[in-house]
Amino acid sequence: MKEEKLNQPTEQAILEAAEKLFLEKGFEATSTTQIAKKVGCNQALIHYYFRTKDNLFNTIFEQKFRYFFQQLFNIEGAKSMGFEDKIRHLITSHFSLLENNPQIPLLIIRELSRRPEQVALLREKLRELPEQLFAALNDDLQAEIKAGRVRPVSLIDIMIPAISMNVALFVMMPVVEQVMQMDEGQKKNLIEHRRNANVDFILHSIRA
Amino acid sequence: MKEEKLNQPTEQAILEAAEKLFLEKGFEATSTTQIAKKVGCNQALIHYYFRTKDNLFNTIFEQKFRYFFQQLFNIEGAKSMGFEDKIRHLITSHFSLLENNPQIPLLIIRELSRRPEQVALLREKLRELPEQLFAALNDDLQAEIKAGRVRPVSLIDIMIPAISMNVALFVMMPVVEQVMQMDEGQKKNLIEHRRNANVDFILHSIRA
DNA sequence: CGTTTGTTTAATAGACTTATTAAACCGTAT
DNA sequence: ATACGGTTTAATAAGTCTATTAAACAAACG
Numbered sequence: 425m426k427e428e429k430l431n432q433p434t435e436q437a438i439l440e441a442a443e444k445l446f447l448e449k450g451f452e453a454t455s456t457t458q459i460a461k462k463v464g465c466n467q468a469l470i471h472y473y474f475r476t477k478d479n480l481f482n483t484i485f486e487q488k489f490r491y492f493f494q495q496l497f498n499i500e501g502a503k504s505m506g507f508e509d510k511i512r513h514l515i516t517s518h519f520s521l522l523e524n525n526p527q528i529p530l531l532i533i534r535e536l537s538r539r540p541e542q543v544a545l546l547r548e549k550l551r552e553l554p555e556q557l558f559a560a561l562n563d564d565l566q567a568e569i570k571a572g573r574v575r576p577v578s579l580i581d582i583m584i585p586a587i588s589m590n591v592a593l594f595v596m597m598p599v600v601e602q603v604m605q606m607d608e609g610q611k612k613n614l615i616e617h618r619r620n621a622n623v624d625f626i627l628h629s630i631r632a
Numbered sequence: 633m634k635e636e637k638l639n640q641p642t643e644q645a646i647l648e649a650a651e652k653l654f655l656e657k658g659f660e661a662t663s664t665t666q667i668a669k670k671v672g673c674n675q676a677l678i679h680y681y682f683r684t685k686d687n688l689f690n691t692i693f694e695q696k697f698r699y700f701f702q703q704l705f706n707i708e709g710a711k712s713m714g715f716e717d718k719i720r721h722l723i724t725s726h727f728s729l730l731e732n733n734p735q736i737p738l739l740i741i742r743e744l745s746r747r748p749e750q751v752a753l754l755r756e757k758l759r760e761l762p763e764q765l766f767a768a769l770n771d772d773l774q775a776e777i778k779a780g781r782v783r784p785v786s787l788i789d790i791m792i793p794a795i796s797m798n799v800a801l802f803v804m805m806p807v808v809e810q811v812m813q814m815d816e817g818q819k820k821n822l823i824e825h826r827r828n829a830n831v832d833f834i835l836h837s838i839r840a
Numbered sequence: 841c842g843t844t845t846g847t848t849t850a851a852t853a854g855a856c857t858t859a860t861t862a863a864a865c866c867g868t869a870t
Numbered sequence: 871a872t873a874c875g876g877t878t879t880a881a882t883a884a885g886t887c888t889a890t891t892a893a894a895c896a897a898a899c900g
Contacts (some may be wrong), residue, residue: 434877450742453660455857466879472860534658534737536807543810550811570725575836584826585833588800589793595803596796599744602751603758618792628783629837638869663887675848679889 435473437463442470443484447527450534451481484540485535492528493549495521499557507568508627510561515623517584523615526594533595575632581632588620645671650678658742659689693743693750699738701757703729703833707765715782716835722769723794723831731823734802741803760825783840790838791819795831798825 441462445454456477460467474480502513522529536543561579568574593615601611649670653662664685668675680687710721710742712790744751776782802824809819 432877450658450660452658456859457857465699467858468860469878470881472877475859477858518806524655532740533803533807534742534804546807546811579834581829584801585793585797585830588797588804591804592796592800593792595741596799602744603754621789625789625837628693628831640847664889665887675851675888677848677888680847685888809883 432473434463434469435463438465438470438473439484442480443488446481446484447531450531456480460505463600478607481535482539482542485531485539486545488516488525488528488531488543490549492525497552497557499500501535502618507564507574511562511582511627512623514561515590515626516619518587519590519619519622522590522594523619526597530589530595569632572632574630579631586622588605589618589625593618596603633674640681641678641682642673642677646678646681647692653698654689655694657741658739675737681809689743690747692749693747695724695751696733696739696751697750698757700729700733701754701760705760705765713718715776718769718772719790719835720831723798723834724827726795726832727798727827730798730802734805734822738803746773760826777840781840782838793837794830794834797826797833801826801830806838 442454442459444464445459445462456470458474459480463469470477470480475485496518499514502510507512514567522535533545536546544598558579565574565577565579565582569576596614597611600606600614606614647665650662650667653670655668665675665687667680671677675708678685678688682691692695704726707725713721739755740753744754766787773782773785773787773790773795777784805819805823808814812818814822
């Protein structure tokens with residue numbers, strides 16, 4: 425029986441090498457031979473630990489995925505804030521999460537359509553959110569609207585632009601980087617600017 | 633010598649089948665065998681007309697690409713409008729272009745990194761815009777700001793959110809569709825709503 | 841009717857992919 | 871030392887992929 429411990433250095437090394445390659449090139453464009461080469465081991469070893477390439481991919485996908493959404497909904501600390509600070513906190517947290525995992529959205533977009541099993545995973549993860557956060561945030565929003573500090577707008581019409589702006593930045597960044605011939609410093613500057621620009625744009629848009 | 637006429641029905645059929653598959657699954661995940669099967673012809677015929685798979689892909693990529701950016705910068709009719717109408721026209725035109733070509737952004741994001749030749753193509757296409765439109769639009773913006781109708785904001789900080797919201801909608805739509813189990817009607821409703829919601833969100837955000 | 845020209849197909853070479861198998865290896869415990 | 875466990879490798883099966891080649895086919899022309 426396979427141990428679940430992962431204390432094996434090679435199994436971990438395979439996971440890490442495969443993660444990098446899958447994130448970078450996608451499932452189809454990555455071969456077990458390439459993974460083995462990156463690890464510095466024999467190709468058969470990949471199959472010894474994970475049996476199939478699909479297995480290996482799913483392991484990584486689920487793990488990255490659970491981590492990503494766990495972080496996404498990990499929004500303690502915003503509870504006692506005022507509305508504007510709460511929005512600011514949520515959006516910048518989302519931004520930072522993307523900054524630290526810039527390739528995950530594209531991985532999901534790329535691979536989800538051919539993997540119905542993992543659609544269920546995403547659906548389940550997404551069901552954890554709505555009641556707790558969404559309802560509370562919506563109460564706050566309605567109060568702000570009633571108080572005349574925010575124009576009448578639905579919560580979803582705030583969230584979609586916020587998520588879109590954050591995700592689009594990191595999904596499109598590789599293209600922008602190449603086309604604009606940006607160096608690392610320019611890229612960092614752009615990201616740093618967008619971190620606040622995105623949330624400011626949202627806040628300006630919803631004020632009454 | 634190969635004719636450039638494309639009056640060959642099979643050559644056109646190959647282009648159309650390949651376009652669908654490349655857009656749907658990407659370059660790596662599409663085989664010439666699959667293309668031939670979709671066309672209903674022998675696999676060698678693909679190579680008879682295009683010699684290599686890479687050739688075929690590049691032909692399609694460049695064609696789609698030129699069309700996309702030509703449309704993108706085809707913004708006559710906005711000249712004589714007031715500022716708000718001009719912004720509205722530009723953003724909804726962009727939205728409609730994406731609506732009619734929803735897979736092009738993802739194709740570019742997916743394939744551009746491995747194709748430096750086509751980075752040059754994109755760079756060239758992008759250089760056609762800036763002087764004409766950007767400068768004129770920026771003059772309008774500065775006038776609006778001076779007149780106190782728009783808050784102080786740079787043009788790029790308006791364009792990035794606008795493009796991001798529009799692109800993100802169509803790039804993320806396949807995922808949203810699957811996860812939310814939306815039918816065709818719900819999808820249409822969402823798109824119809826976002827068409828105006830996106831531009832309204834921008835206009836609200838920039839007003840003084 | 842036969843030839844020519846462009847189109848299409850069958851066959852296949854050669855490279856690469858995933859996955860399996862048996863053998864080699866290596867540290868540990870008897 | 872030796873036998874045993876898990877680990878790693880070499881070898882290879884079986885399949886797919888791109889691309890080429892030679893032959894079959896069909897329509898137009900002499």
